[in-house]
Amino acid sequence: MKKVAVVGVGQTKFSGPQDKTQVELFAEAATEAIAESNLKPKNIKALFLGNALGDFEEGQGMLASYAAENIGCMYVPANRYEGACASASMAVRDAFMWVASGYYDIVLAGGIERAATMGTGMATRTFAMFSDSRYEFPSGITFPGVFAMLTYLYSKTYNVPIQKLRERMAKVSIQSYRHGSVNPRAQFFGKNADMTVEKVLGSFMVCTPLTLHDCCPFSDGAAAVILASEEVSKKLTSKPVYITGTGQSSCGPLINQKDFLPRIRSREISSQQAYKMAGRKPEDIDLCELHDCFSIASLIASESLGFFEYGKAGEAWEKGEAEIGGKVSINPSGGLKAKGHPIGATGAGQVYEVARQLRGEVESENQVPDAKIGMTDTLGGDCATIVNIILERGW
Amino acid sequence: MEQKLYFKDYNEALKQNKLLGLKCRACGTITVPPKMACRQCGSPDMEVTEVKTDGKIITFTTIFVGAEGRESEVPYTVVIVELEEGPWLMGNLEGIDPKAVSIELIGKKVKMSTKVFPGDKYSAGETARPVFSLVN
């Protein structure tokens, strides 16, 4: 297997509803990544693109081929990846595999989504398509509803009183808002830095016990990364970021995960694969952009990734262990909560953030000191698809 | 290979308040709702069985923001119930005030009946949904 480097990254600002089309959004991110890589579109051998709901957002299917042609990547294979919110991470991981195999030397991977453009009702309906359509959706379950149920289950399983848990979850949102407020490409850039526990708990109830400030927003946005073989990367950049480990795992509907919940078994398996491939352990990770679609999701994720003991992540956040420069810096970008969550683009957005952290290029307030090893964690649907990627400085 | 129990037959039975599942000949696990392979061991060697509908609440939520087309249903309470024979089932909890739910619900015993979700333009038809109520 060849070594694979990230040689360039690009991203639009993540935002609420906006007017650019999906291919226009992707072009903005992709051309940034291509320019940063000192490449031309004609050098790209394939496009792997995450896109979960383009059909519903614009009535546009087969988006990958249009996105490739639009930026001048003519006649290349262009594949769409759909794994709900993990779509772009699947695309990046497969791009890694193809370059590692030696079949392609340069692949563009990324994602696009216009979830915010759909509006709350349609977005809530289409996000619920990632629950089981026959055996779960008829009850009226929504995506926040899944994590609301996991919140009560977490409280009961680990004996954390629900009020205490909700306060700890609020502190997760507060930390994310603070980081996002200084990230110029975050949806909540310049906003909510003064969030308080009282404001989180007192905001609009989406589904008990999750309030608006426990939930990530609906977002529009795109992200792109260029992966190249080690040999090619040396000619393109003095700061290659190597992908040293990846993992991916899937499972069925929430109700069939009964032996493990609120632990996410597919995440434990996926992250173990990534750690093993990289020869790393959770304590080696300097920063992690993890899938905080809801405040409780941060606690659950950080435990299954091995950063904190089961049932203890909330305390870790309170003690600052998940803060920038703590035991592991979690979501210095603001995460899904504050940076935003254009679902099919989110995983590539996480790689964008980790690569820039390792290169020391983010805003000084959000820079993890001496960051050498970073990780991404992306979750799709009812915890049914998980992808993890470990990235390391190559210089 | 034919699946031992299909959605269509499961759904028709559920409308009659009858819960069909699959009992694994290899490991004894009951799988509900139907799938090709045992949820525990992956064996396809299962037989159709009627499953007891008594159970207890594992977790719940009351939803205030509904999907497009279902806004008029809010607020409503969704529960996951563990049936006596092991499987988890997602459904609704009725006969309570959805706005007044609390974590005390977890562990409470419930009995099952059903209603029908008529479906929307995406859902390929109607689907029976379990509706639970507390057992006093």
Ligand SMILES: [Zn+2]
């Ligand atoms: Zn079995």
